[in-house]
Amino acid sequence: MRLLQTIFILLFFAVDLRAQDTATIRGTVKEFDTREGISNVQVYIKKSKIGTTTNIDGSFELEIKSYNPNMTIVFQHIAYDTVEYTIAKLNSPADIYLNARVIPLGEFEVRDKRVYSEIGKDLPQSISVIGSEIFERLSFDDVGELLRNEQSIQVADELNGQKTIAIRGGNSDETIVLYNGIKLNSIYNNIADISLIDLQDIEKIEVIRGSNTVIYGSEAFSGVINIVPKFNEDYHVRFRQKIGSYDSGQWTLNLNGSIGNLSGFISTRQGASVKLFSTQDESNFQIRNSVEHFTGNYVYRMNDNNDNSLYGTMLSTTKDYENERDKEILSNEEKIYSSRFDAYLPAIREIEFKVSRRIFEQSHSVNSDFGSLTRTISENSLNISVDKPFEIALVEQRFVYQLESTKLDFSDIRENNFIVSTGISRKIINRTRHGIVSITKFHQESRSDKVRVTDFAISFRHEFLKDVQDETIPGNEFSKGNDEYNGDYMQETSYKFSYNIAGSTDNTNYNSYLNYGTNFKFPSMSQRISSIYLKTSTDETV
Structure with missing residues (x-):
């Protein structure tokens, strides 16, 4: 026991x-x-x-x-x-x-046999890609704040909240801004206001520095920025609320879902802020900004191979600005509707059709002791494009036809001003633009690490442009008869080639580009309208 x-x-x-x-x-x-x-x-x-x-x-x-x-x-x-x-x-x-690791990477090139990237269809060149996983974590306010940190990109801020982009010291009207391939530049002055884009709706941003683009028009002297929206996410509902200084705040609601082969993403956002001028007389003048934004994107894949897919986008943004001290009111409203059909047809194989419409309304008024200004700009543009690629062995050939039909309704009413910048109180102009693009690419890869990839591309772009004036109302007696153009017809051709070689040695990786070509630029609508009239004391016009 x-x-x-x-x-x-x-x-x-x-x-x-x-x-x-x-x-x-x-x-x-x-x-x-x-x-x-x-x-x-x-x-x-x-x-x-x-x-x-x-x-x-x-x-x-x-x-x-x-x-x-x-x-x-x-x-x-x-x-x-x-x-x-x-x-x-x-x-x-x-x-x-x-802590997230920060791994510095150089610029890289987007390549794919069947290129999903819109900007990758252009000539071979260095493309910088900024993914959403980078800027979502850092909580930038908008696209302008994000791009301000990029090399050779300058962002100009206006007191009214507008933000414009310039690349490599160029002008803002020399940079093309695209939203999934849709041109956002104003038809009035060819400048894009990137503050109208909600950063929460973006999947990635692609940047081309330089004028070596042939698909996106002749105005891209400085570069191209393509904003790629989100079409699906790994969540169904997300809500965000932000509160900050200057009595600012905004809320964002994102919805995402799929039904069979149909996927969709919806985002809506509202925000506002109030700032005070610092003055000695304690008058407490305010600056008020508000924004309402809506985005809807969908993709419908007609078969399991993704050979036939239909993409749709709707974007609507309204921004209001009021400056009590300067008695200034500015309102912008932009709407974009777009549809893209990527098809694989038995007879002609790959082909892409795209239709988009952009409507922009701006109302701007300023009152002072010297007079008043009331300006309205109404833009309505329709864009149609057909993109047909061919591929034979090492050669890829691409033909693109583009049609742009735009209408500008410009009104500029001034009272008791000494300088009249436009000389007219209203002008309506219709512009039709046709573009034909051809790109031939030779691509070769080798087994040797010293020269892994060799690319050579030649291209041309030919454009026809016609302006037709519907109506002109003179702003004063000196502007009567200022109808120098009505039915102007212009055409230009540009040629470009690009050479790319990439490889590595024992201790060095290299990726070099050589680009050369010609370019042209048609007059913008504002250049068509503007002429300076100075009213002197002797009633003479200079």
């Missing part, structure tokens, strides 16, 4: 010691900036085979059979900095925070 008691006591202490040598560590791994859980983080004991990974919400459970408080636990993920803690310093459950 005493022997059985002794054996029982020994077994009890053995189990107790075993329990004390086993520990379970539980916790959640989170991103430092967003405090959101990180999945697929490797959690393991250093210099051992004991480990696990975090689940979809970042939580983990690690059982350690040979427990030692001095053991080191490693938390490792390819996109984040690795951290290590001893077991003694961890509470259970523990919250572990990881």
Whole structure:
């Protein structure tokens, strides 16, 4: 009997010691900036085979059979900095925070046999791509704040909230801004206001620096910026509320879903801010800004091979600005409707059809002791394009036809002003523009690392333009008869070639481009309208 008691006591202490040598560590791994859980983080004991990974919400459970408080636990993920803690310093459950790794990358080229990137259809050249995973984490206010951090891109801010872009020291009217291939530049002055685009709706931004573009028109002397919208996300509903200084705030609602082969993304946003002028007389003049934004994107894939797909986009933005001190009111409203059909037809194989419409309304009024200005600009443009690629061995040939039909209704009414910039109070102009583009690319890849890729491309673009004036109402007696153009017809041709070679040596990777070509630029609508009239004391016109 005493022997059985002794054996029982020994077994009890053995189990107790075993329990004390086993520990379970539980916790959640989170991103430092967003405090959101990180999945697929490797959690393991250093210099051992004991480990696990975090689940979809970042939580983990690690059982350690040979427990030692001095053991080191490693938390490792390819996109984040690795951290290590001893077991003694961890509470259970523990919250572990990881910082995102910043990996500097040079500019890279987008290549694909069947290019999804709209901008990748152009001549071979260096393309900078900014993905949404970068700017969503850093919480930029808009596209302008994001691009301000990019090399050789200048962003100009106006007090009324408008933001324009210039590349490499060029002018704002020499940079083409696209929204999934749809031109956002005003037909009045060829300048794009990027503050009208909601950053939450963007999948990525593609940037071409330089004038080596042939598809997107002759105005891109400085470069091209293409904003690619989101068509689907990994969530169904997301709501955000921001509150900041200057009595500012905004809320955003995103909806995402799929039904069969149809996927859609909807986003709506409203925001406003109020600022005060700093004045000595304590008059408390205010500057009020408000914005309403709506975006809807969808894609319908007609078969499982994605050979026939229909894309649609609707964008609507309204911005209002009021300056009490300067008695200035500005209202902008922009709407874009677009549809793109990527088809694979038995007879002609790949072909793309695109139709888009852009409507822009601007109302601007200023009142002062010297007089008043009331200006309205109404733009209505219809764009149609057909894109047909061919591919034979190492040669890719692309033909593009583009039609742009635009109407500008411009009104400029001034009272008691000494300088009249336009000379007219109203003018209506219709512009029709045809473009024919041909691009021939030779692409060759080799097995040698020294010269991996060789590209050579030649292209031409021919454009026809015709302006027809519907109506002109003179602004004063000096502008009567100022109808120098009515039915002007112009045409120009540009030629370009591009050469790209890429490879590597023992310690160096290289990717070089050589671009050469000609370019042209048609007069903008504002240049068609504008002429300076100065009313002197002797009633003479200069």
